[in-house]
Amino acid sequence: MTTAAGNRTTHRPASLAARAAMVLRDNDTGTLVTASPRLYPHMWSWDAAFISIGLAHLDVGRAAAELDTLLSAQWRDGMIPHIVFTGDNDYFPGPDRWGTDDAPQRPAGVRTSGICQPPVHAVALRRIVDTARRTSDADTRVAEGFARRAWTPLHHWHRWIARHRMSDDHGLVTIVHGWESGMDNSPRWDVPYAGVRPGADLPPYVRLDVLKVDDPGERPSDDEYDRYLWLIEQMRRADYNPDKVVETSAFLVGDVFVTAVFALASETLADLGEEIGAPASEIAELRTWAERARTAAARSCDPDTGMARDFDVRTGTWLDTESIAAFSPLLCGGLPAEAEQRLIDTLDGPAWSAHPDLFAAVPPSVSPRAEDFDPKLYWRGPQWPVVTWLFGWAFGRRGWERHASEFRAQGVHLASDGSFGEYYEPFTGTPLGSANQSWTAAVVLDWLCSV
Ligand code: 9WN
Numbered sequence: 001m002t003t004a005a006g007n008r009t010t011h012r013p014a015s016l017a018a019r020a021a022m023v024l025r026d027n028d029t030g031t032l033v034t035a036s037p038r039l040y041p042h043m044w045s046w047d048a049a050f051i052s053i054g055l056a057h058l059d060v061g062r063a064a065a066e067l068d069t070l071l072s073a074q075w076r077d078g079m080i081p082h083i084v085f086t087g088d089n090d091y092f093p094g095p096d097r098w099g100t101d102d103a104p105q106r107p108a109g110v111r112t113s114g115i116c117q118p119p120v121h122a123v124a125l126r127r128i129v130d131t132a133r134r135t136s137d138a139d140t141r142v143a144e145g146f147a148r149r150a151w152t153p154l155h156h157w158h159r160w161i162a163r164h165r166m167s168d169d170h171g172l173v174t175i176v177h178g179w180e181s182g183m184d185n186s187p188r189w190d191v192p193y194a195g196v197r198p199g200a201d202l203p204p205y206v207r208l209d210v211l212k213v214d215d216p217g218e219r220p221s222d223d224e225y226d227r228y229l230w231l232i233e234q235m236r237r238a239d240y241n242p243d244k245v246v247e248t249s250a251f252l253v254g255d256v257f258v259t260a261v262f263a264l265a266s267e268t269l270a271d272l273g274e275e276i277g278a279p280a281s282e283i284a285e286l287r288t289w290a291e292r293a294r295t296a297a298a299r300s301c302d303p304d305t306g307m308a309r310d311f312d313v314r315t316g317t318w319l320d321t322e323s324i325a326a327f328s329p330l331l332c333g334g335l336p337a338e339a340e341q342r343l344i345d346t347l348d349g350p351a352w353s354a355h356p357d358l359f360a361a362v363p364p365s366v367s368p369r370a371e372d373f374d375p376k377l378y379w380r381g382p383q384w385p386v387v388t389w390l391f392g393w394a395f396g397r398r399g400w401e402r403h404a405s406e407f408r409a410q411g412v413h414l415a416s417d418g419s420f421g422e423y424y425e426p427f428t429g430t431p432l433g434s435a436n437q438s439w440t441a442a443v444v445l446d447w448l449c450s451v
Contacts, residue, residue: 023441036434041088049124054442064146078160081112103240122269171296172254185220186379187372198230254311260328263293294334322370359429360414382423389443
C-alpha cells in the first residue's frame with residue numbers, strides 16, 4: 001500500500017483515497033465537516049465548497065447537505081459569512097468577539113462571523129452535478145434537485161457582491177479584511193495592513209491558533225493579529241452594515257483573485273442556470289457581473305510584467321506582489337491571447353511551477369525568487385493544494401487539458417504522504433499547519449476519482 005522514500009511515506013492512489021475519505025468522515029459532525037479537527041473546529045465558507053466537492057465522491061446527498069448547512073447561515077442581505085460556528089469554544093475569534101448576534105441581517109438560530117470569503121460555491125455546485133452525472137441517474141436527480149434549490153441563494157450571494165463590493169473606478173471586487181481573501185497574511189496585504197493602526201481601545205484577547213501548530217512561526221505574527229482584530233472592531237462599530245463597513249474600514253482593497261473567482265463562478269452559475277431552467281433575467285445578470293469582473297481582472301495587469309495586481313483603495317495604489325494571485329486572469333479569461341500566453345509562460349517557468357528545487361511542480365503561494373518568500377510561513381510561500389485544484393479545474397474548463405492533468409498529478413504527488421496538511425513546504429513537501437485538513441483531503445479525493 002505504501003512506499004517510503006527518505007523520511008516521507010508515499011501512499012498508492014487507493015490507499016490515499018481511503019485515507020482522504022476517512023479524514024472527511026472523521027471531521028464530519030453530521031451537518032458539517034469542520035475545516036480541521038483541532039485548529040479550525042467550525043465551518044469555513046470556501047472550505048465548505050471544496051469539502052463538498054470531495055464529499056460528492058462518497059455521497060452526493062451529503063455533499064448537498066454540506067452546502068445546505070452553509071446556505072442556512074446566509075445573511076438576509078445575501079452575504080455568505082466566512083465562518084459558521086459550531087458550539088466549540090476552542091477557536092479565536094469566536095462568535096462573542098465577532099459580536100454579530102445583534103446584526104439585523106444575521107439569520108436566526110446560527111452564529112457566524114461578519115465577513116465573507118472567495119465565492120467558489122458555484123464551482124463546487126458545478127463539480128457536484130458533474131460528479132453525480134458520471135455516477136448514476138439517482139445521484140443526478142439528487143444533484144440537480146439541489147442545484148434548483150441552491151439557485152436563488154447563490155444568485156443572491158452574487159448579487160450581494162455585485163451591489164456592495166464592485167467598485168466603478170478600478171472595477172475589482174473589494175475586500176475589507178485580509179481574511180476575506182482567504183490568503184490571510186499574503187505579502188499582497190503588507191502595504192494595506194501598514195495603514196491599519198489598531199486603536200488604544202482594542203479590547204484585549206488571547207490567541208489560540210499558535211497553541212495548535214508545531215511551530216507558531218508558521219502562523220501570522222501578533223502584530224498582524226492586532227490589525228485583524230482591529231478591523232473586526234471597526235465592523236462591529238459599523239453594525240455590520242455592508243456599505244458603512246466599506247466606508248469605514250481602514251483596510252479596503254480591490255482583490256484580483258476574488259474578482260477572477262467571482263467572474264469564473266458567475267459564468268459557471270449562469271451555465272448551470274441554463275441547464276436547470278433558471279430565470280433568464282437572473283442568468284443575464286450573472287453574465288453581466290462576470291464580464292465586468294473579467295474585464296477588471298484583465299485591466300489590473302502590469303503593462304511591464306504582465307502580472308495581475310490588487311488595488312489599495314485607501315492609498316490609491318496598485319500592489320505588485322509576486323504571489324499566486326498575479327495569475328488570476330487565467331482563471332476567468334479576458335486577456336488578449338498574447339498577454340495570456342505570456343502569463344502562462346511565467347507560471348510554467350523557473351520562478352514558479354518549474355522552479356528547479358520544488359518537490360512538486362505546482363505554484364507556491366509566493367514565488368521562491370521573490371524577496372517576501374518564506375517557505376514555511378502560511379500564505380507567504382508554501383503550496384496550498386486547494387489553490388492548485390482551483391487553477392487546475394479552471395484550466396480544464398478552458399480546454400487546457402495538459403495543464404489540468406499536470407496540476408492533478410503533481411498535486412497528488414505533493415499530498416501522497418497521506419497526512420493532508422493544510423499547506424506544504426515547497427522544497428521538501430513537508431506538510432505544515434494543521435494535519436487532516438478537510439479541504440486538502442477533499443481535493444485529493446476529487447483528483448484521485450477523476451483519473
Ligand atoms: C481565518 C480555514 C481557514 C481558511 C483560510 C485560511 C485560514 C483562518 C485562520 O483557515 O484562515 O479565516 O484562523 O487562520 O487562511 O483560507 O479558509 O481552513
